[in-house]
Amino acid sequence: MRQVIVHLMVSTLFIVYMFQPFLNEIYHLRNLAVQTTLDHGIEKAAVDGRFTNTVINEMKMTLADQLHFSTSDVSFSGTTMTTPRGRYIEGTLSIPAGRLWILSNVFGGGNDIKELSAYAKQMSEHIPR
């Protein structure tokens, strides 16, 4: 009986050691994916002076395809009104953070991060005609 209890406790630790690093890496790569997607989006948005529906949909589709979300899980808020050259445009792109802890009932939980967000702000290049 003592052996069983010891093995159960040790197994729990080993499950965390073996699988938690994978979840850490997935979290990190998702973070990078959001950052990179918003970076490409704001480059295009700067030319148009705003985040157009095309750019927003393209960012959502990119994340949905890469990370296997539905587009409704990807949220965006930012400058959608045409902004003249020299004024700032900004955007925030968010995706669900997903599972952060391998055994969230034992380790972690409580203050879990719900969303991964990226934020970018730069000036518009657009000259209204």
Added chain:
Amino acid sequence: MKEIIFTLLVSVVCITFWLWQVDDNNTSLANERLKNAVNYAAHDASLQVDRTELARGRIVFDKDTAEEAFKKTLQENLFLDAELNPKPNTLFKEKLSVIHTDYIDNSTITDYPYFYEETNYGIHHWIYGPAVVFAIEVPRPRVFEVNPRYNLVKWAVFEYPVPQ
């Protein structure tokens, strides 16, 4: 007793690798955000041109306004204060420095393409029109004090965006 010692040893090894992974991921994210921020800031600086010279068909950067725009955009993207110190509860922990600034415009160079080289900061870039050059440096954000300390350096060369 054997199991306890074995578990302790395995725990030490696994936790060491785990902490290294967390620190490495943090540095990778810091690199990505820093590079993006310096790109946006250089882009905004490149928009600041002398209107009088522009009316004459020459692109000459307004250096004071360009540096202001550069710092403002860095502050907005990296959550820094006016002195480029990071705000609390943000990714970076120490002051950021602008270590190199240069302007290649119609007042200095008129022959493009031009190969810009600054060997102190490893900047090598072909320029096809008037451009600004900025380099920034910040101590990397360490998750734990025992992790090695070194600086992250990012640079950006941004040409004047011609209106489309």
